Amino acid sequence: MSKVNIFRQSCKGVDDCGICKFVCPQDLFQACQEMNAAGYFPPEIKDESQCTGCRNCMVYCPDFAIWVEKTDDQPAEEDEDKNAG
Ligand code: SF4
Ligand code: SF4
Numbered sequence: 001m002s003k004v005n006i007f008r009q010s011c012k013g014v015d016d017c018g019i020c021k022f023v024c025p026q027d028l029f030q031a032c033q034e035m036n037a038a039g040y041f042p043p044e045i046k047d048e049s050q051c052t053g054c055r056n057c058m059v060y061c062p063d064f065a066i067w068v069e070k071t072d073d074q075p076a077e078e079d080e081d082k083n084a085g
Contacts, residue, residue: 001072002048002071003048003054003071004028004048004051004057005066005067005068006043006066008036008042009037010063011036011063011065012038012040012041013036013040014029014045015040016032017062019062020043020045020067022061023057023060024057025056027047028045028048029043029057030043030044031044032044032054034061036040042065044052059062
């Protein structure tokens, strides 16, 4: 089980960006009804219980507006520091 945190104020909106919606293999993203301060409609998760924790959404969001947390007992992967620039 994973928790998908969406930082609504950092998002450019599902209609204007929508990369998270495109890359989610579970098709869990939809635009929410509430506009953020910048005038965009950020995504919300339809059914978080269906999230596999693949982290595609987090990796591909250009605005770092998504953070996926593992909430089960799986050991956290310690990623190598791969700063590419
Ligand atoms: S972690 Fe993967 S399955 Fe979960 S919401 Fe993101 S893209 Fe979808
Ligand atoms: S990829 Fe990021 S910026 Fe784009 S719609 Fe999703 S949360 Fe918003």
